[in-house]
Amino acid sequence: xxxxxxxxxxxxxxxxxxxxxxxxxxxxxxxxxxxxxxxxxxxxxxxxxxxxxxxxxxxxxxxxxxxxxxxxxxxxxxxxxxxxxxxxxxxxxxxxxxxxxxxxxxxxxxxxxxxxxxxxxxxxxxxxxxxxxxxxxxxxxxxxxxxxxxxxxxxxxxxxxxxxxxxxxxxxxxxxxxxxxxxxxxxxxxxxxxxxxxxxxxxxxxxxxxxxxxxxxxxxxxxxxxxxxxxxxxxxxxxxxxxxxxxxxxxxxxxxxxxxxxxxxxxxxxxxxxxxxxxxxxxxxxxxxxxxxxxxxxxxxxxxxxxxxxxxxxxxxxxxxxxxxxxxxxxxxxxxxxxxxxxxxx
Numbered sequence: 001x002x003x004x005x006x007x008x009x010x011x012x013x014x015x016x017x018x019x020x021x022x023x024x025x026x027x028x029x030x031x032x033x034x035x036x037x038x039x040x041x042x043x044x045x046x047x048x049x050x051x052x053x054x055x056x057x058x059x060x061x062x063x064x065x066x067x068x069x070x071x072x073x074x075x076x077x078x079x080x081x082x083x084x085x086x087x088x089x090x091x092x093x094x095x096x097x098x099x100x101x102x103x104x105x106x107x108x109x110x111x112x113x114x115x116x117x118x119x120x121x122x123x124x125x126x127x128x129x130x131x132x133x134x135x136x137x138x139x140x141x142x143x144x145x146x147x148x149x150x151x152x153x154x155x156x157x158x159x160x161x162x163x164x165x166x167x168x169x170x171x172x173x174x175x176x177x178x179x180x181x182x183x184x185x186x187x188x189x190x191x192x193x194x195x196x197x198x199x200x201x202x203x204x205x206x207x208x209x210x211x212x213x214x215x216x217x218x219x220x221x222x223x224x225x226x227x228x229x230x231x232x233x234x235x236x237x238x239x240x241x242x243x244x245x246x247x248x249x250x251x252x253x254x255x256x257x258x259x260x261x262x263x264x265x266x267x268x269x270x271x272x273x274x275x276x277x278x279x280x281x282x283x284x285x286x287x288x289x290x291x292x293x294x295x296x297x298x299x300x301x302x303x304x305x306x307x308x309x310x311x312x313x314x315x316x317x318x319x320x321x322x323x324x325x326x327x328x329x330x331x332x333x334x335x336x337x338x339x340x341x342x343x344x345x346x
Contacts, residue, residue: 031290031293034297039300045310062299065266067291069240070294073086075203077280079215080219085126087267088144088149090266091262099111099165124238127230164260199288214227216283294326
């Protein structure tokens with residue numbers, strides 16, 4: 001009886017140690033540690049505001065907008081691709097809604113539908129060009145970004161005589177796309193949660209998730225294994241374009257105006273969220289939870305610095321340091337995960 005009771009604590013310790021080991025080897029382990037560190041830091045230096053509802057709202061609102069874009073960017077990066085054209089799709093979608101439904105007075109559903117179809121079309125063209133030309137997606141999407149930017153500018157001036165347009169949305173569309181719950185929390189947060197559920201299902205539940213990882217690991221091997229790599233690539237780019245257009249529509253509803261010069265910050269901010277979230281720049285590794293944690297971490301730093309007495313420029317320094325640390329740590333956690341998997345198989 002004594003030997004049995006003495007063995008129980010040892011088994012409990014082994015179980016706890018094994019659980020901690022599995023947690024450390026998860027793709028999002030580094031991003032979780034980073035998020036906790038950032039939260040504790042700002043809670044200590046700006047507790048009078050940062051942990052209050054207004055403080056939570058400030059960084060959650062930012063996280064929701066960036067997060068909707070970061071999710072498909074994360075999938076693309078896991079698949080070994082990149083989309084920089086989102087920086088022009090966002091303002092273009094905002095202007096499409098504002099010009100069609102604001103300047104010309106057509107129903108909002110027409111403007112919103114046109115904006116979302118535009119985002120899907122840009123994604124379709126991006127994916128098609130990447131497949132057909134073999135040119136890296138970085139170059140293709142940069143070219144598309146400038147093409148969309150120029151097209152948006154030219155058409156905006158042609159149709160309205162200005163580089164901006166205003167819109168006063170209907171109460172219904174304002175409530176579902178541009179409303180603030182409790183006067184602080186943007187309704188976009190709930191849309192972000194919906195996007196998280198959909199993308200998490202795609203990557204971690206459906207067979208498409210395995211295809212995305214395989215595509216990022218070795219495109220040729222994935223094609224030889226029967227994975228429809230070309231259709232998958234186009235689908236991922238279309239998802240990215242759609243998400244960027246959705247954010248553009250939301251911004252038009254929130255701010256009731258749109259300008260050609262907007263959305264550029266989303267390019268690097270979304271990439272930083274994804275990298276901080278544990279996604280490798282080389283592809284084939286990452287998780288939706290990690291991307292979400294990386295987005296929250298970025299947003300807390302981005303907004304939390306304004307609640308302190310520090311120079312606001314330090315926010316960029318902290319984000320830059322986080323990005324560098326994340327890049328260095330991501331490969332470490334990947335090696336831990338791979339070593340754990342090989343030990344399990346053996």
